[in-house]
Amino acid sequence: MTISKESALPEPRRLGCSRCGTEFGCDLSGNCWCAEETAKLPMPVKGEDCLCRECLRKAASAAAR
Numbered sequence: 106m107t108i109s110k111e112s113a114l115p116e117p118r119r120l121g122c123s124r125c126g127t128e129f130g131c132d133l134s135g136n137c138w139c140a141e142e143t144a145k146l147p148m149p150v151k152g153e154d155c156l157c158r159e160c161l162r163k164a165a166s167a168a169a170r
Contacts, residue, residue, distance in 0.1 A: 122155070123152075124160040127157040
């Protein structure tokens with residue numbers, strides 16, 4: 106069985122963490138690792154995009170204090 110390009114899952118987009126620059130993947134199909142995190146944070150500050158797992162956890166910890 107072959108899978109056509111049209112039905113193949115898209116590759117995760119590659120991002121650089123807005124805070125530390127670490128490169129990571131973001132799966133736009135809703136299966137992104139960040140959906141597994143329990144932290145609920147406010148929207149990123151102006152000009153900031155996604156954070157890597159470590160920076161997201163640090164931000165959640167700081168917000169909880």
